[in-house]
Amino acid sequence: MPSPLFEAARASYAEAFGLEPTVLTQAPGRVELLGNHTDYNGGLVLATAINRGTVIAGRVITEREGQVHSIGFAEPDRFAFEALEPGEPGTWGRYVRGVVWALGEAHGPLQGGFQAAIAGDVPLGAGLSSSASLQAALALFLFKAGLTGQEADLDDPARMALAKLLRRGENEFVGVQSGLLDQFSVLFGRAGMALSLDCRSLEYERLSLGNPPPAIVICDSKTSRRLADGMYNQRRAECERVVAYFQAKRGPEAVTWLRDVTVEELQAAWSQLDTIGRIRARHVLTENERVKQGAEALRAGDSAKLGHLMSESHASSRDDFGNSSSYLEALIESAEEAPGYLGGKLSGAGWAGCTVNLVDAAEADDFAEAVRHHYTRRTAIVPDVHICQAAAGASGF
Numbered sequence: 001m002p003s004p005l006f007e008a009a010r011a012s013y014a015e016a017f018g019l020e021p022t023v024l025t026q027a028p029g030r031v032e033l034l035g036n037h038t039d040y041n042g043g044l045v046l047a048t049a050i051n052r053g054t055v056i057a058g059r060v061i062t063e064r065e066g067q068v069h070s071i072g073f074a075e076p077d078r079f080a081f082e083a084l085e086p087g088e089p090g091t092w093g094r095y096v097r098g099v100v101w102a103l104g105e106a107h108g109p110l111q112g113g114f115q116a117a118i119a120g121d122v123p124l125g126a127g128l129s130s131s132a133s134l135q136a137a138l139a140l141f142l143f144k145a146g147l148t149g150q151e152a153d154l155d156d157p158a159r160m161a162l163a164k165l166l167r168r169g170e171n172e173f174v175g176v177q178s179g180l181l182d183q184f185s186v187l188f189g190r191a192g193m194a195l196s197l198d199c200r201s202l203e204y205e206r207l208s209l210g211n212p213p214p215a216i217v218i219c220d221s222k223t224s225r226r227l228a229d230g231m232y233n234q235r236r237a238e239c240e241r242v243v244a245y246f247q248a249k250r251g252p253e254a255v256t257w258l259r260d261v262t263v264e265e266l267q268a269a270w271s272q273l274d275t276i277g278r279i280r281a282r283h284v285l286t287e288n289e290r291v292k293q294g295a296e297a298l299r300a301g302d303s304a305k306l307g308h309l310m311s312e313s314h315a316s317s318r319d320d321f322g323n324s325s326s327y328l329e330a331l332i333e334s335a336e337e338a339p340g341y342l343g344g345k346l347s348g349a350g351w352a353g354c355t356v357n358l359v360d361a362a363e364a365d366d367f368a369e370a371v372r373h374h375y376t377r378r379t380a381i382v383p384d385v386h387i388c389q390a391a392a393g394a395s396g397f
Helices: 003-017 092-107 130-144 156-174 181-188 231-250 263-268 275-299 303-321 326-336 361-379
Strands: 023-034 044-061 065-070 077-080 113-120 193-198 204-208 215-220 341-346 354-359 384-388
Touching: 003 023, 003 044, 003 065, 003 113, 023 130, 023 181, 023 275, 023 303, 023 354, 044 130, 044 181, 044 215, 044 275, 044 384, 065 092, 077 092, 092 130, 092 156, 113 130, 130 156, 130 181, 156 181, 181 193, 181 204, 193 275, 204 275, 215 326, 215 361, 231 275, 263 275, 275 303, 303 341, 303 354, 326 341, 326 354, 326 361, 354 361, 361 384
Parallel strands: 065 113
Antiparallel strands: 023 044, 044 113, 044 193, 065 077, 193 204, 215 354, 215 384, 341 354
């Protein structure tokens, strides 16, 4: 995590509350290399944490409330624990309150209140999981501050339990029906490593990205997913319709997730399925196969193969899952013309936000310059381009 982010959080806390913070925590953002919309379907994902993230600086207070400032937003958030309400939909404070709610549900009420300042450099609404980064950084802050009665130094089993808990907060309190990918990635990241996760069994593996690894270049279209509110939950419902069909045919004990259906079964039932649900399902099931092949490519040290699979994934997202956009397509076309390009795809939920690209590290700067030029020429928008590396997961200091 860049040290300027720690200093920004510390300075913001001191300005807001007149004291020096006693607890500092950080959590990275994440990019999904392969596995687009597979997580809530019980599928496979290949992701990595990145060296962009969220830092929280703060102190314990005696009042049973949260007092939180965020550098990125003018309005602070203040809320009492005894009357915890989500607040306005779409606001950052909803995620802060959701963490407090989820920890309270699992471990009992917090043992005191807190003041905190938040600084982050994950682009918002760009598909890089700024929300899970905030969730994980805050949860570790509350652990480190001694407010939960839980151990602050988390081993992998404890991190998995926390990932599930934070997902519950996002699903039940915030109201976003996400899978486990985001919380898992920001908690389990390692420098130089990708993360392979089976969302049905929760088996995972850390895989080297190579030595030296390719650059992970994130290109921000400067468009926000708020333009496509509700599309994520709509896609989830479309997948669930296919699951319901196969549950009626094979029994609910045989089909819990879309992952439990094979490509062959999908093709055999093609004419009986609704025309939208079946192509959404085809994307998810073929994407699971690409994740398997991507993990094999990393084990073989074949980053070019991984890049090719990422480009195939983008085409499937665009054509079958329908979650690309003209701006994301312009970014991909710009990347294809740039030096060092190994492959790329839309990142996160899609519809707007970012693409993630695998790029020869020696040509990353030239790649970034070329994408800026070509995308600006296509759209009259200057994109933000971030040259990133795989990073460590959430931690406290």
